[in-house]
Amino acid sequence: MQTVGRDAERAALADLITSGGALVIEGDPGIGKTALLDAAVDDARREGFRVLRCSGLQNASPAGFEALHELLHPVLPLVDALPPKQRSALLVAFAMEDGPAPDRLVVSLAALGLLEEAAGERPVFVAVEDAQWVDPSSVAVLGFVAKRLSQAHLVLVATSRAPDEILVVPRLVLGPVDADAAEAILDDVAGDLPAVARSRILSEAGGNPLALRELAAALREHGPDRIGLESRLPTTKRLERAFLDRVADLPERSRRLLLLAAASDDADLQDVMAAARTLDIGVGDLEPLESTGLISVSGTSVRFRHPLVRSAVEGAATASEWTNAHLALAGVVPDRGRAAWHRASATLERDESVAAELDEAADRARRRGAQPEAVRAYQRAAALSTDVDRRARRLALAAETARSTGMSTEAVALLEHAEAIATEPETVADVAATRLNLSLQVGIPGHSRVELAALSAVLSRRPEDSDRRVKILWGAAIAARGRMASAADQRELAAELDSIPTSNPLKTVGLALLHPPDRADELRAQLPALMPALASDPHGLVTLAVAAEARHDLDTALAAWTRSYERFHEQGETADQTQSLRGRAGMQLLLGRLREGLTDAEYAVRMARDTGQPMMAAMAHATVARANALLGDVGEAQRALDEFHELAGVGPLAVASADARWAAGLIALGEHRYRDALVELTYVTVHPARALWAIADRTEAAVRAGRPDMVLDDLRRAETAASTSSYLTALTARSRALLADDESGFRTAVEAAEASDSTIELARTHLLYGEWLRRKRRPVDARSHLGEALRRFDVIGARTFAERAAAELRAAGEAPVRADAAGSAGRKSLTPQELQVAQLAAQGLSNKEIADRVYLSHRTVSTHLYRAYPKLGIAGRAQLAAALADR
Missing domain, CATH: 3.40.50 (Rossmann fold)
Incomplete structure (x- = not known):
């Protein structure tokens, strides 16, 4: 060529x-x-x-x-x-x-x-x-x-x-070829053209090689009138006209055979000829098509000389010719799905039987993981439906299928169409669930409380719809939580949900999300017991995790996030795993497992990108930023914040905005920009749980900035909520110690932190206590607390905090002793993905098992391990467990 x-x-x-x-x-x-x-x-x-x-x-x-x-x-x-x-x-x-x-x-x-x-x-x-x-x-x-x-x-x-x-x-x-190349192409195909014709072809072809060849050939065969050199058509249209001139000279049966080939969906010669025989067209009618060069036959396939030949033939066919071609093919192709599409292409009016065939084709596509094709089949089936309820049902299926595969724009359009015509309670409920999920994934408006209450009322007329009512109102509770609905709206939703006579565990989860104050302790106590009932329902487990977070039950939240991730993985639902990973990452950070939290958050970012979830990617970037801020990697934290802000237009939930502000506040706190830190951390209050979890950071910034008054009200709220949470108790005790500026407060704070199971909060409390003691000119007493803080910070990899503790220790007259600096440095030098792969390999998983677990090719797994070994100072897999053990 x-x-x-x-x-x-x-x-x-x-x-x-x-x-x-x-x-x-x-x-x-x-x-x-x-x-x-x-x-x-x-x-x-x-x-x-x-x-x-x-x-x-x-x-x-x-x-x-x-x-x-x-x-x-x-x-x-x-x-x-x-x-x-x-x-x-x-x-x-x-x-x-x-x-x-x-x-x-x-x-x-x-x-x-x-x-x-x-x-x-x-x-x-x-x-x-x-x-x-x-x-x-x-x-x-x-x-x-x-x-x-x-x-x-x-x-x-x-x-x-x-x-x-x-x-x-x-x-x-590729742009047009230059003048010299155009001349050379024309010389090759028609070197003997008259100068005037040659000049006109060069001008009209515009440097398009195919146009140069085809216009020259057509000019020699038909003259300028037949190919439109005197008109001002676009090059593509001019080429189609040139090809159609060749088609016009064909025998009638060869033209019909060419249309069959154009209508064929897979260029299979056997199907084309089988359909041709039903129209009294034979193999002999193929020869003129080959001799003109319009098509070529290779084995069992037929290929057009150029796609423009196919589009020209299609464009020139009448509706009846096109219909007859597709009907002929529908009668001979062996695949039921392809036959259904040929019948659909031949159908100009609504036809329920064809719509039902397309339903089957859509179901088969879904079973094979071909979700975009399933969406198209459901959509076409809806267009052919004779019954409005069936049409709505098919549009609802199309919308949910599109949503589940990351086709958000298409999902929203299909959803709006379905909402406009749906009347059956089951379809209306399913459409509402799709809108809820889209509102959480890509930021479209969710249903208002009034709309959801009306839907619940419709469903309440049928006792068999009680579980569906629970799911609708449970979804409303999730949305209310994520978008910070008013207290009045949350109370009304809670009352509506509480009125449903059912033992469905999602009812309890939904109520826990909606904060009914008179039942707070009762609901918190019930949450851990719901794990077995929801063990096979990963979506329910996600909501249980969020509800546990709302009640500051970190252990239940971590367990539910982990189990939901495992269930989603077992079921092959990769898009939904992203939320579980991000949620688990947040819990890891609160407990001081910083590298593990960063690994989960980075993994969530990758999964969100790979599965087309911009909102979830934004949320995961905010968590990555917070992890890196705690680890002391300010550059990476800022990069993650930049990524978050680039995606902020997709409408992040309050939790993502709060995490991003929290990360920015931690960066400022580490750089001694206390007023900036206070501003950033004040914005964390857009999310109620984050507002309480960040209370100690905010108090530290407020005290250092000389504005302790700015946290007093929020601290009182945190203390009220801390009655059943050892984690919140540790944070509020540290905050009170900072405000009171006395030793008894710090002693109480250390005791509370020891009971919280959070390594980082215990280390930070020791650090602040040691700093306070040194400022009180008690360096000997300060050393034990500063040394304990340094040891713990080194173990978890919190570099900025560790350096601060080391500096304070030196100022207190003691040389800092770093915890296994060489080994820790090796582990810290691993990328999050290298660490993730190395940890799984250390557990005894093979490369292929790791690949299936973390969605990599097994050769990529091998590459990550190859890079990890020298960073850890080891020679191979057998030494991984020891190298990765916490130091």
């Missing part, structure tokens, strides 16, 4: 083949994308690469993963080398194995892992033609893979007509 005038582009692709990575060749139809891709494929083969290839097809049936299967089919014999969950996910996606619906992230990891396995044998070049038409499930996987090709022996090059939001990789934009 010629690539005249593309020397610079050829050189860029040659560099990519040498270095590895991904690239999208972008440009208009006919500009030479495929020619350049073919040239790169030839170059790669000469360098010893194995080439894997797939193409997008116009009108492809939305079954899902077709292009990915085409691409990976040659290397599927290597699938057994993948971690078990990834292997199973890929085979279920390809309908080669039965199993639970696979998550797209796991399918993506499996595809990446399979390519890495293949590249372990010989370098791999992935060629993706016409990415704009690749099925959505495949292109999402390819986008994931393309961003992770860091090895020189893996290359991905795709072609696309327009900027693509999923393949977010470097782009090579």
Whole structure:
């Protein structure tokens, strides 16, 4: 294939083949994308690469993963080398194995892992033609893979007509060839054209190589009138006209055969010819199509000379011709889903039987993890529905499916359509649940308390809907908690929820979230006992964790976050794991497990990005910022805050805003900017639990800034809430000690901190007590508290606090002794992901088991361990447990 005038582009692709990575060749139809891709494929083969290839097809049936299967089919014999969950996910996606619906992230990891396995044998070049038409499930996987090709022996090059939001990789934009190249192309195809015609073609083609070739050929065959050189059509339209001129000269049955090929959804020659026979068209009618070069036949596939030929044929067909073509194909294709789509394409009016077939196609797509295709099928089924309730139900299914796979924009549009027509209580309740989840995930407005109460009233008419009422009002409680509803609204929701006669544990959880003051102690005492009842319900466990946080029961919250994460993981619900990871990270930080908290929070960020959850990513970034602020890594904390603010437009919940302000306040506190710290920490009060958890930090900032009056009211509220929380008791005792400036207060604070099980709060209390003693000119008494603080800070990795304790210890006349500085430094030098992988390996998990646990390819796991060993000063896996033991 010629690539005249593309020397610079050829050189860029040659560099990519040498270095590895991904690239999208972008440009208009006919500009030479495929020619350049073919040239790169030839170059790669000469360098010893194995080439894997797939193409997008116009009108492809939305079954899902077709292009990915085409691409990976040659290397599927290597699938057994993948971690078990990834292997199973890929085979279920390809309908080669039965199993639970696979998550797209796991399918993506499996595809990446399979390519890495293949590249372990010989370098791999992935060629993706016409990415704009690749099925959505495949292109999402390819986008994931393309961003992770860091090895020189893996290359991905795709072609696309327009900027693509999923393949977010470097782009090579092809413009028109220059005048010399255009002249050379025209010389090659029509060197003997008259000067006037030649000049006009050069002008009209605008440097488009396909236009130069096709307009020259059409001019020689038909003359200027037939190809429109005297008109001012866009290049694409002019090319379509040139192709249609060839179609017009074909025999009538060959034209009908060409339309069948255009209507075919997978370019399968056997299907096309089977449909043709039902229309009295035979193999002999194929010959004129091949001889004109409009199509080519290879094995059992039929390919158009250029996609513009297909679009020209489609555009010229009448509605009845198009309908007949699809009906003929629907009658012969063996796959029920594809047959349903052909019937849908042939249906111009509402038809419940076709809608029901599309329902089945959507269900099959969901079972294979092809959620975007399921959304499209439900949506088309809704459009064909003859009954408004069925239409609403299908739109509700489409909206929830879109939400669950990160298609937020589509989910909102479908949701609004469903809400406008839904009347059946079950559908209305499901739609309300989808709106709730979207409000928490991407920040759209949730239902008002009045709307939810009205819905609850509708459901109350049927006793069998009591659990559905609980779920609606439980969801309202979550939303009220997250968006800080007024006290009056929360009281009314609590009364409505309390009126439902049911033993559903979610009722208790919802009430605990809504703060009914007369039942606070009773509800807090009931929360730990709900764990067994909710053990198999990860969503219920999430809410239990939030309710436990609201009641400052850190142990129950940590246990519920952990169990919900484990259940989501077991069920393959990767998007929902993100919230559990972020929640667990927050509890780890409160208890002083800073590195573990950072690991969870960083993992949550990665998962949120990979699963398309911008709000959850913002929340996780805020937690990352707080973790790094406590660890003393101000640069990383500030970077995480910057990431948070970039995502702040998605409408973060109060908890995220509070965490971000808390992190900023901790940074300022560590840098002795006490007034700034006080301002930032005052904003933490937008979230009630965070406001109390940050009370000691805020009190310290207020005292240092000379404004103790600013915390007195909040401290009294915290002391009231602390009656059943050892953690809050430790914070309020330290706050009172700072305000009172007397030794008895500090002694009480140390005792309270020792009972709280929070390493960091105990260490910080010792630090403040030691500082107070030194200022009172009691350096000998100060040393024991400062030394204890330093030891604990070193163990948990709180660098800024440790340096402050060490400086105070020196000022008290004692040389600081750092806790196993070399070993601690090694552990601290690990990235969060390296630490996570190393900890799992230390527990005895294999690389494949780790890969399934943390959503990495097993080769990436191996790389993380390879980098971790020298940082820890060890030679291999057997020494990990000792190297990672707390010092």
